[in-house]
Amino acid sequence: MSDRSRHSALRVGLLLLFVSCGASLGACGDGGPAPDYTVEELEAAKAQLRDHARLRTFEAGKLFGDEWVARAPDDAELRGLYAYQLVGWGLSNEIREQADAILADDPDNPWGLYARAYAHLVDGDAKLAHETVREAWEASPQPEFAFLYLRALASSDFEAARAFLESLDEEIRAWPEVLRMQAELESAASYELDDPTWADSSRATWAEFKEQFPNHVLGHTRLANEAYNARRMDEWTQLMEAALELAPGSLEVRSQHWRGLWMSELLPSEERLPAVEASMAAYREASPETVEGMQGVASMYRQMEDEERAAELEARIVESDPGSYHASLVYMEEMRRVSRELYEIREEHGADSPEYRAQLEVVRDAAYGFLERPLYNDRFKGGVYIDLFRALEATDPVPAEELAEAIRGLVKYERLNPHITFGDAPLAMIDHTPYALEAADIVREGTHHTLENLRDVRSFFDTEGEWDQMLRGTLSGIYDRIGWAYFKAGRTEDGRHTLERALAIAERNRDVRYHLGQLYEHLADEAEEEGDAEAVTEWLDQAEDSYIAGFGASRGENPNETALEALYERRNGGREGIEEYLATLDERDRIRRRERILESRVEAAGTYEPFQLARLDGEMVDSADLEGKIAVLHFWGTWCGPCIVEMPEYQKFDERYRDDAEVAVLSISNDRANDIIDEYLAKNDFDFTVLVDEGYVERVGVNAWPTTWFVDRDGYVQFVKIGTALKLDEEFSWRVEAIREESSSP
Incomplete structure (x- = not known):
């Protein structure tokens, strides 16, 4: 045992001595008040918190934990087990408070590190979570810490998680939550290793889990989910009934039940709503009323398109605590609704319609309203800044200063979508604001995040060629935006060299082709001002070649096509003959596409699995x-x-x-x-x-x-x-x- 572990054990021993002393004598040492519980009652409380975790009854578990942490605030293990109940609610601030309370007097306490790691995980930082819980595991190797270590590693380093699982002894591996992680890693392996047989292994492990731990609700719900996906609804019904019998007051179990009743073909359509509402009523009877429960019921009502009842519950949540996590979820749902409406209006009426233009203002106002709310934390700001950025970018005319401020907010808060934060957004800043060089700095600073995100999706690419193509495209895009920024800021030569570097990396990048064409036309303008007709022709030829190379490169609007038409008019004094000119180019593109497609034949063809x-x-x-x-x-x-x-x-x-x-x-x-x-x-x-x-x-x-x-x-x-x-x-x-x-x- 390490010194740290011995010190932790000593502290626990002293705590138990204190509890025993208080319980039996009424006071200890310094004459402080005696606790109002016995050692046995405290241990029973911890066992009950573990039961709530086993049954996924986090609503009742949090309330029970609130009471016991108030009664025994110095017990680190109790606080750690309570923190897990808070994980079920998504309350990272409160989880962090538990960690801070434990670590204030004992910076190395494993339970404190465990709670802090969970706070990191709930905040979406899996890497920091597994680094933190590793310290807890090394100080005190026990199952809870192994489970969290595996859970965090699985999100950030799949191979490391598998290696850690293999290193565990049989006793730890037999613990239910660790066996759960084995099943989840096996499921992930079917994708990470491109081997579908791992999915069978995962199902077998979940079946083993259910057999070994029949009173653990996850064995039933995970197998029920698999049965649902395979449309084995009789099996789904049996498994869900068993789960509900174990945990009638679990929102997690109930939500799965509601969705299954509502979305499957198990019941005729007219019977689905009464069945869901009956299950909701049973949930309310079995569980204390909490904002977590109200949020879950409201979410289901929204799925069933009962906006009125959903809104009633959400109003109660906001009224109870406007700055709470669950109130922030309500604000976020309001924001998502107006954004969905914008998309629907665009699909129905088009981006040039008055309806769409009006909805852009609604989204803009909703975003500012959200950002002014008393938010629980900054977690959702990034997504709202994306909506705000998109709305402002689509506004005509684009409000330059407002757009720049929205992009700065996006850069501060949004990391989940680096292709927007460090791609689309700085490009818009270059095109619509006077801050082109600031945009270039954003692209540079975001390169690490962009490449990290690319690394995370490496397993999606079957061949090295596909991966190389994606990597080249990403790097080319980075150089493209920086080069375009230089050009727009008046640094034409720097822009040209950087854009040509982007082209050397990925010659089929249509954006680079367009930006280079624009730059070459600018150089032609300068040559025209200087009276150098030969240089004008040379630069316009290069612009035309660049547009042609980018012509037909992708689905949808292609700026090269528009630029090529404008250049044709410039050089020919009008549009006469342009259709024949473009048809020739279209046929050239068609020949190139066909050649590339036929060259893409699988090198070592294999058969597929029968069905x-x-x-x-x-x-x-x-x-x-x-x-x-x-x-x-x-x-x-x-x-x-x-x-x-x-x-x-x-x-x-x-x-x-x-x-x-x-x-x-x-x-x-x-x-x-x-x-x-x-x-x-x-x-x-x-x-x-x-x-x-x-x-x-x-x-x-x-x-x-x-x-x-x-x-x-x-x-x-x-x-x-x-x-x-x-x-x-x-x-x-x-x-x-x-x-x-x-x-x-x-």
């Missing part, structure tokens, strides 16, 4: 029936924004091959309920074939949407397309015809 999946009408489709055909398997979901964008083109592609006996086009939806898919298809007049995912996506390790496999007649995947296509119908058909041509060759 038997149901269509929406219940008819089964067996992958064995695809033998001898060219198959296109398209993984998507209505929840996937990029998938939805390309669905009209996917419908055209499906129609192209619908009557082709040699080609089978199938989509596999990852949605949770069939009625969601049916409603989407009907709304958009789509009739392509949809298979319902029954865990197949998880088994084969598809973790990016959309993903499309192009399979030859022998069942080998010859092309894989991840993400949206620029022109889906055209580009998908190139792959199909390439496979057909190869299989037809002698």
